[in-house]
Amino acid sequence: MLEKMQGIVIKTQDYGETHKIVTLFSNKLGKIAAIARGAKKPKSRMAAVTQPFIIGEFFVYVNSGLSTIQQGDVINANRKVREDIIKTAYASYIAELTEKLTDSQSPDPDLYNQLHETLQWMAEHEDAAVPVMMYELKVFARGGFSPVVDQCVHCGQKEGPFAFSIAEGGLLCPQCKHKDPEAVQLSTKQAQLLRIFAEVGLERVGTISVKEENRKLLRKMMDAYYDAYGGYYLKSKRFLHQLDKLL
Secondary structure, X not given: OEXXXXXXXXEEEEEOOOEEEEEEEEOOOEEEEEEEOOOOOOOOHHHHHOOOOOEXXXXXXXXXXXXXXXXXXXXXXXXXXXXXHHHHXXXXXXXXHHHHHOOEOOOOHHHHHXXXXXXXXXXXXXXXXXXXXXXXXXXXXXXXXXXXXXXXXXXXXXXXXXXXXXXXXXXXXXXXXXXXXXXXXXXXHHHHHHHHHHHXXXXXXXXXXXXXXXXXXXXXXXXXXXXXXXXOOOHHXXXXXXXXXXX
């Protein structure tokens, strides 16, 4: 079946001498892998539209196995992202997360919009650390291991103060904190930020101002949480650590 869709290129791999297998995250079908014939030829129209982080309009012949991209047109080349090593590293990380943690051909227009918004933020701003955390928490939910950040994971208490427990999978109130002596105590602001990151779409955020100490703490917690539950080794995350951008 031939389908028209908007999609973001989240992964490419060579296939033979002249072709590529391209993984799109689309607004219509979610994640889909398709062969792009001739995409390795420099003068091919497919070469331009199958670069990482390209947002394009695609005509895809969809089947249960490997699909085929029949035609593609660039909507946004995201040059400001692809020509900056730091932004490329961030974009590679969220693209790899998306590729690992979403199901094939499972429509998710909300997550598509968040990926689109995050890439746009990266293109327009220098610091993407907070938008990346916002996106991470939403992808964690699709992967089935998102932390509970709106109430105590055990008793449902909605009033803080809270501690964050990796072992218990979310917030613990004072009465339940004994269940994990290693839980990290959070300030009211830190717990509030964690909830906002998980629940609020980036399009609803005008400006982002987070104290460096809060950002570093939440980043450390996010890393530890993914290490405990994520299940996939992410090469892009290692590169970000080398650049000191996920510290």
